[in-house]
Amino acid sequence: MSDKSQDLSYKAGEAKGQAQVKKDEMVDKASSAAESCKESCQEAGQQVKQAAQGAADAAKDTLGMKR
Template sequence: MADSSQSLSYQAGEAKGQAQEKASNLMDKASDTLQSTKESIQEAGQQIAAKAHGAADALKDATTFNK
């Protein structure tokens, strides 16, 4: 009976270890996805800022009289 109990304990430990590994992998994937999303948003923000600056310059040039 002790062997059976030890076997069940071992199997429970194995299952726990596998679950922890899967959870760790999922957290790593989530972290990578968040980082990628953050970088994409920052890049989009920079592009929008550059376009807005270009539009402001174009408006300024269009409304300035060249003398």
């Protein structure tokens, strides 16, 4: 193999390695963003659930249905 061919082969391998690292970084960022979104959605769901329970309790109090 000529020096030029070896150099091109080396550079191609280096580029492939850099692309793999970049891909891994992007996958990690996407995974972190998805986890953060999941946590935010769970918190929002809890807040909605609590608000609905509060509204139901208030309605029961108003109608005299509270135990």
